Amino acid sequence: MRSRLMPVAVLAIAGFATAALVASGGSAQAPGARTLTFKELNRGSTFNFVDNAPLSRKRHGFPVSSSPGDLIMFSTRLADQAGKVAGTLEGTCTVVKGSRSFEQSQFICNAVASLTGGTMTLEARAKFSENTTTAAITGGTGAYNGARGTFKSVTRNDRSTDTFSLLAG
Numbered sequence: 001m002r003s004r005l006m007p008v009a010v011l012a013i014a015g016f017a018t019a020a021l022v023a024s025g026g027s028a029q030a031p032g033a034r035t036l037t038f039k040e041l042n043r044g045s046t047f048n049f050v051d052n053a054p055l056s057r058k059r060h061g062f063p064v065s066s067s068p069g070d071l072i073m074f075s076t077r078l079a080d081q082a083g084k085v086a087g088t089l090e091g092t093c094t095v096v097k098g099s100r101s102f103e104q105s106q107f108i109c110n111a112v113a114s115l116t117g118g119t120m121t122l123e124a125r126a127k128f129s130e131n132t133t134t135a136a137i138t139g140g141t142g143a144y145n146g147a148r149g150t151f152k153s154v155t156r157n158d159r160s161t162d163t164f165s166l167l168a169g
Helices: 016-023
Strands: 008-011 034-050 071-079 085-097 106-115 118-126 132-140 149-156 159-166
Touching: 034 085
Parallel strands: none
Antiparallel strands: 034 071, 034 159, 071 085, 085 106, 106 118, 118 132, 132 149, 149 159
């Protein structure tokens, strides 16, 4: 499994709370714009593909094509800059435009980052042939109640870095 399949997911949504505490000087509820950055941890991640009819061809157990309605489900742990686990990112991606080449398929993804103090939700359009996935931060709970902003996941050498840019107020 390629690490960039997780981001869409994209979204890849980091362990916000611990990193938020580090990024905001100790208060996850501090007002103002802020940026949180996390690394996706491949170890312990899960990835499942639900192949709805018409069935996709597979190579080494992984689909080489897709059709509308096929699903990806993923879960990955997120680490803060010190390497400490800060939360999880879990989501689903649904194929909205299938392709004979899986990496050219287009997905709509929804994900939740579960963190100490609350959660954040994300929505994205993703294409796994791209190394960067951008998503909207559409809300949150607890310390992230009403969160909004932009999420960006960048994959290089099968390693993903997720950045959350939260808007003020």
